[in-house]
Amino acid sequence: MRDAMTERAAPDILLGHAPKARPLLAGEPLGRIGNLTVRLARDLEEIEAAQEVRYRVFHEELGARALAADLQDRRDADRFDDICDHLLVVDNAIDGPEHRRIMGTYRLLRQESAFAAGGFYSSDEFEIDKLVARHPRLHFLELGRSCVLPQYRSKRTIELLWQGIWAYVNHYDIGVMTGCASFPGTVPAAHAEALSFLAQNCRAEGAWRVSAVARRFHPMDLMPGEAINMRSAFAAMPPLIKGYLRLGARIGDGCVIDHDFGTTDVFIVLPVETISSRYINYYGADADRFAG
Template identity: 60%
Template structure:
């Protein structure tokens, strides 16, 4: 859901010198690809440009006029989030030219100091937080990768970065919106129904779409769901979350601006499959440099 725009510095000095990233700040590396947090406004700007290419040029999102003019996906949350990058060092040019994927990360303490989480515009996040007063949550959002880099290596690095970040900051759970393409939930009836019937977040982790925005996910009866076909119809990002052990909130939300149908993913750290913890390393050391 589009929000108010940040002021955007269109006069940034293109000759700004970038300091070499200290090795301990690199969260993971596979071949020529590495993942770390953005350190400068120019790197955040480049991540916003990647988001624009994916969300607007590829997925046909309609952003506010200033964002469309700047060819950047920008909103007010960018200023308070950390921006995880995947960088291909084999690409010649400036660091901005090397960014091929990004995730936006928002920590609990920061969100509470700045009016809440982005996902609260679509889902009832507050009751979930209130049931876990002793836990810190981390919101994942704006995940995107350029088409040529939608490979296992890139996904592994993104998750390496998320996992390392969560461990560093003592996060107890991750959550965030994940999207199906298009604004007609019925076109994804099989996949949405599978999520509703099989991986719905319940009990202390239950969370629902805002009543004024809610669209039903229970579109196919349980006996009519072919699991193999449902999973095949699932966006890769959502399938990735499910493999990790994620649950899905109750109800979907149509985001007309981004041309998507959104569900809320909830992933307690304690629920992450041991297979993946062992793969990435309990200390996030699997792909660390």
Template identity: 60%
Template sequence: MSVDLLKREIQEDIQREQEPQPALPADVFGRIGSMETRLARNSREIESAQAIRYKVFVEEMGATLPPEAMALRRDFDIYDEICDHLLVVDTALTGEPEEQIVGTYRLLRQEVAMANGGFYSASEYDVAPLLARHPEKRFMELGRSCVLPHYRTKRTVELLWQGNWAYALRHNMHAMFGCASFSGTDPKNHALALSFLHHTVGMKDEWAVSALPELFQSMDMMPLESINSKQALMALPPLIKGYLRLGAMVGNGAVVDQAFNTTDVLIVLPIESISGRYINYYGADAGRFGG
């Protein structure tokens, strides 16, 4: 039943065709109207992305960052130095490029992570066995996703995913993963949505991943037969719902992040599982980055 609902949403999303766009600069992954997606080009743009993260995570969601970050009003950590920073930029805004950034994602490739102490998600989930079971696959971690309130539209989400897809093609990635969040630190407040994820898209077998034992919070709070799928989908944060549309799976157990005032779940999205319609949708423009 949940699969049918998601399939209908996919069909509705993909019905319209993208209008032809002029040729894009080499470092731009996609463009819709005045907005485009690309990687940060310099430290000023990275700092601007960190300032947006501060506005969303601290001012809006109530996160508590280390004192230096709070003083500078920027969300940053050691991973920022090794990650690539995907941006959505509204070129219609006045000012320098760093003043036009309205959304961001942080991207970390497996070879970079392994050379620098591992993935961020490993602080919450036991991802090492997953990587070991797939030595032939190359993973990339998605994190710190945020968009300014005025720009939380379907168009912005499309651009972020077009950027993620193009980046994955460029670097020959086989799977994406990362933590996605529910607001607040009481998992019981999200019992319907968490139980729905547990029963319908939980990772199994070769893709199984669990929260670290000392952080594990059960997601199995309601039996499957008592879950209304439509209500559960409505209760999902837009980001997690978007992952599901693309064919994502969810790890076993949630994790409470007190600092960020969230309840996290681990999302894993094998590239081969992404709906063919979505591959066609994004791949038509992003395919030029595969070389």
């Protein structure tokens, strides 16, 4: 949900170890709950339909700024769409063309694709290249552009997206999930308690430490610890960030203001090995049936 990064050469270390040879087939189901299915986009038409869903959520609902081309086409798009896999939530109960049944989406950027394109999307905000370089034996996946249409924002839709992500992670032997997550608005002080709680209790340390790039760094630790109420701080966090924390994610150092999307961004670091077996069993029970 941020500006596209500038083109630049990525270090060789970004390649990491090779994923499984067989790519997931576009369109094969990765999870299913009721009439909803999660799968990868099959063609340009479906990617454009996902971009339309993103436009409706990010620009029409949340007020993000759009480029002239985006306004004309009514799609949220950038250069990374061509190199990412697009996870889709499809409502099979809706009549009409398949691409008009798309109700939610998540964009997935694997490490080798990021390398080929010059780097990760989030490199414009956070020093992800340094993080990847410290873990040459692990394969990274960047998640972004997560959105669901309002009428489908339910627990089961989120669970379905995570079924799809888990199947994808297993298939490609992903070791680390990363990406930006956002608070609404461009004033970090408006989220002082939640950001301070993250900075003091959830910060990635040691080999997992990652910082906002210096020119965009804004401090997160805005309140003394004794003034923070853990319950209210957690309640004030966006659902996506709370979901990541429940899985065991850690947070980068510093936040970044994205004026185009009107958000305050934090960086998520989620090593797969740290995910609780409770969640692996929950999402894996169904998702493993669909992953090759």
